[in-house]
Amino acid sequence: MERVMEWDNSLNTGIDIIDKQHQGIVEFINKLHTASHNGDREIVGDVLTGLINYTVSHFAFEEDMHEKHGYPLAAPHKKVHEMFVEHVASYQERHNNGEDIARKLSGELVVWLGNHIKNEDKDYVPYCSKPIEKGVLSRMLGKYFK
Ligand SMILES: [Fe+2]
Ligand SMILES: [Fe+2]
Known part of the structure; x- marks a missing residue:
């Protein structure tokens, strides 16, 4: 199965923990593409739920990191995350109502994630590159990635 998105160096922020989450x-996104190709609605639904949960966890982690480092654009960044989650949730609702949205959504996600990482996420890097203390980091991971 052909993948719809590959990681490349232009997506690296240089903050390891963030790059791993973005990966x-x-x-x-690739799982969603494969599921849509295979045409299994139940798997599409499961992947959608997994994708939303993981992304919400990542966003919460990022927002907490912004706060810890005093990133000045934390509030507008959070707003972008919220609008994105609403957008994907509306796709999930359409899927639940029987529509076939996975292919269109996976295509949109490729563009959105690439743009978000290269623009909004890279903007916080100079403010947030100081490593988070180990104990604090593991508490954050435990809190957001359940
Ligand atoms: Fe972000
Ligand atoms: Fe991000």
Whole structure:
């Protein structure tokens, strides 16, 4: 099965923990693409739920990191995350109502994630590159990635 999104260096922020999470989202986008190709609605639904949960966890992690580092654009960044989650949730609702949305959504996600990482996410890097203390980091991971 052909993948719809590959990781490349232009997506690296240089903050390891963030790059790993972004790679996780890329994997979900590829899973969604494969599920839509195979035409199994139940699997599409499961992948959608997994993708939304993982992305919401990532966003919460990022927002907490912004707060810890005093990133000045934390509020507008959070707003972008919220609008994105609403957008994907509306697709999930359409899927639940019997529509076939997976292919269109996976295509949109490729563009959205690439743009978000390269623009909004890269903007916080100079403010947030100081590593988070180990104990604090593991508490954050435990809190957001259940
Ligand atoms: Fe972000
Ligand atoms: Fe991000």
